[in-house]
Amino acid sequence: MPSVPRVLSIAGTDPSGGAGTAADLKSITAAGGYGMSVVTTLVAQNTHGVRDLHVPPTDFLTQQLQTVSDDVTLDAVKTGMLGTAEIIATVGDWLDTIQPKIIVVDPVMIATSGDRLLQPEAEQAMVAFCRRATVVTPNIDELAVLTGQPCAATEDEALEQAARWSAETGVAVIVKTGHLDTLTVTNTWLSPDGIRIAVPSTRVDTTSTHGTGCSLSSALATRLGRGDTPEAALTWATGWLHEAILHGAALQVGSGHGPVDHAHRSRRLQAAGTANPWLRPDAVPRALETPQDLGAPRVPTPAAAVPPAGPWTTALWEAGAETTSAIDASDFVQALVDGSLSEADFTFYLAQDALYLNRYARSLAALAVRSSSTESQQFWSQASTGAITEEADLHRTWMATRPEAARTTASPVTSAYTDFLLATTLGEDRAVGAAAVLPCFWLYAQVGGGIPDVPADHPYAAWLDTYRDPGFVTAVQGALDQVEHELAGASPAVRAAAARAYLTACRHELEFFEQALRLEPEVAASRHQAPDVALAPALSTDATADFAGAAR
Ligand SMILES: Nc1ncnc2c1ncn2[C@@H]1O[C@H](COP(=O)(O)OP(=O)(O)OP(=O)(O)O)[C@@H](O)[C@H]1O
Numbered sequence: 001m002p003s004v005p006r007v008l009s010i011a012g013t014d015p016s017g018g019a020g021t022a023a024d025l026k027s028i029t030a031a032g033g034y035g036m037s038v039v040t041t042l043v044a045q046n047t048h049g050v051r052d053l054h055v056p057p058t059d060f061l062t063q064q065l066q067t068v069s070d071d072v073t074l075d076a077v078k079t080g081m082l083g084t085a086e087i088i089a090t091v092g093d094w095l096d097t098i099q100p101k102i103i104v105v106d107p108v109m110i111a112t113s114g115d116r117l118l119q120p121e122a123e124q125a126m127v128a129f130c131r132r133a134t135v136v137t138p139n140i141d142e143l144a145v146l147t148g149q150p151c152a153a154t155e156d157e158a159l160e161q162a163a164r165w166s167a168e169t170g171v172a173v174i175v176k177t178g179h180l181d182t183l184t185v186t187n188t189w190l191s192p193d194g195i196r197i198a199v200p201s202t203r204v205d206t207t208s209t210h211g212t213g214c215s216l217s218s219a220l221a222t223r224l225g226r227g228d229t230p231e232a233a234l235t236w237a238t239g240w241l242h243e244a245i246l247h248g249a250a251l252q253v254g255s256g257h258g259p260v261d262h263a264h265r266s267r268r269l270q271a272a273g274t275a276n277p278w279l280r281p282d283a284v285p286r287a288l289e290t291p292q293d294l295g296a297p298r299v300p301t302p303a304a305a306v307p308p309a310g311p312w313t314t315a316l317w318e319a320g321a322e323t324t325s326a327i328d329a330s331d332f333v334q335a336l337v338d339g340s341l342s343e344a345d346f347t348f349y350l351a352q353d354a355l356y357l358n359r360y361a362r363s364l365a366a367l368a369v370r371s372s373s374t375e376s377q378q379f380w381s382q383a384s385t386g387a388i389t390e391e392a393d394l395h396r397t398w399m400a401t402r403p404e405a406a407r408t409t410a411s412p413v414t415s416a417y418t419d420f421l422l423a424t425t426l427g428e429d430r431a432v433g434a435a436a437v438l439p440c441f442w443l444y445a446q447v448g449g450g451i452p453d454v455p456a457d458h459p460y461a462a463w464l465d466t467y468r469d470p471g472f473v474t475a476v477q478g479a480l481d482q483v484e485h486e487l488a489g490a491s492p493a494v495r496a497a498a499a500r501a502y503l504t505a506c507r508h509e510l511e512f513f514e515q516a517l518r519l520e521p522e523v524a525a526s527r528h529q530a531p532d533v534a535l536a537p538a539l540s541t542d543a544t545a546d547f548a549g550a551a552r
């Protein structure tokens with residue numbers, strides 16, 4: 001287990017839980033830290049704005065700070081709303097005695113709602129206070145106050161302001177473009193020595209942005225406190241916050257600028273880590289006399305991009321609707337289809353998919369070996385060849401320029417899926433094997449056809465085009481014909497086993513897509529380090545060998 005950094009937030013409160021101390025504690029927890037909280041100001045606020053402020057005596061603030069630091073070693077301190085010049089001086093003096101390794105200062109001045117959280121006469125005190133920081137996280141307006149410049153209208157202007165201030169003060173700055181009207185929101189770490197680390201993320205069209213600044217700086221402080229590099233820390237914090245913003249509206253908290261869902265990532269990971277069986281005991285009866293025996297769909301059935309080939313494949317499509325819809329709704333798939341998926345996540349996915357294709361092609365070859373007609377043998381052998389030639393072409397092209405990412409081994413999710421396919425196609429009745437490989441055809445045509453037109457500048461156009469290609473659609477129809485035929489001729493018990501195999505494979509597909517979003521930070525962080533350092537001792541060259549083998 002990684003060590004848990006002890007992180008103190010010094011900030012104002014938000015009783016509606018989206019910003020201030022509440023956001024800080026939730027963010028520190030989400031980022032893997034132990035959160036502590038010293039309150040500077042009590043704020044009567046909700047998602048609409050601030051109603052009133054109450055500033056407790058400064059003596060009591062000093063007592064809070066000293067009580068914590070007398071007892072606990074602090075790996076990082078994050079400051080938020082300080083409110084008055086007196087509070088700034090008090091916290092400043094305390095920091096000067098404690099000298100924590102990491103100090104992240106969010107120079108809170110004005111809330112998203114437009115309410116003032118720092119007395120105007122305290123602005124210069126805040127500017128001076130920032131010089132103590134390891135890194136400051138101003139928004140565009142706060143950056144202008146900090147640097148004494150007019151508010152930047154573009155990212156370049158903001159970067160220039162920050163670079164000059166950083167060089168002068170020796171303090172790193174995060175330039176956040178959340179407030180600018182840009183399609184991509186970029187957080188850039190600027191070091192005094194001129195190093196820039198830009199971490200882009202896609203803008204979410206939402207009003208749930210209350211407390212985003214507090215959350216980003218707290219998560220950043222936590223990751224730095226745990227020993228992450230600036231790049232790893234900012235990448236983690238930006239990606240985590242993006243997910244929190246994306247799912248904020250679903251919380252239905254308040255009717256103004258709602259909070260982000262700080263816990264979304266941990267809830268998703270918890271759900272992914274469950275040991276619950278994928279299929280309900282009653283999902284498939286013991287025997288299927290007719291397609292109707294699979295039962296009525298439990299959820300609305302999405303329209304199939306490639307229609308079923310007959311009553312059996314229709315029944316399978318309906319039975320798999322829950323998982324097919326979950327794939328459509330998956331953050332990974334949506335980002336892949338709309339092009340906003342990060343290159344690192346796509347590359348991880350594609351490297352795993354290359355390993356997958358190798359074993360999948362062997363499963364298709366197994367079906368060819370076991371087929372009972374020439375036509376069926378031809379179909380499965382051609383499909384097998386297609387998987388390691390045309391389909392894998394895409395992988396070879398993409399991975400050729402990313403050799404360090406290609407040097408990987410199969411993940412647990414990839415292994416579980418390919419082991420299942422090989423075991424089913426080699427060891428079960430042929431109809432069961434055919435049903436098991438069907439989702440790999442059918443669901444890919446579904447995702448590939450996810451948008452009506454692929455824009456020319458779509459970063460993953462080549463991927464989408466592979467699965468929208470008429471040649472691939474013909475292969476999907478072929479697989480559907482095979483499964484329809486196999487099921488029609490199978491015994492009721494074998495049909496039931498085939499339906500279970502199909503539904504299990506659908507779930508493997510969902511897991512396979514989503515696995516990139518489950519990467520442990522250590523792995524995610526290593527993608528940003530020099531490849532020979534991160535990859536040489538720990539990982540084998542299995543995939544490289546596969547790529548070479550597939551190219552022959
Ligand atoms: N609409 C959005 N879509 C995606 N990310 C966003 C969006 N709004 C904010 N963010 C993320 O949140 C971070 C902080 O946002 P912002 O720049 O608005 O900070 P702030 O003004 O200090 O926040 P606040 O005062 O609301 O706490 C951004 O750098 C970005 O990572």
Ligand SMILES: Cc1ncc(CO)c(N)n1
Binds near residue numbers: 011013020045111210
């Ligand atoms: C207490 C507090 N700190 C920071 C912000 C900025 O969002 C807020 N709204 N409230």
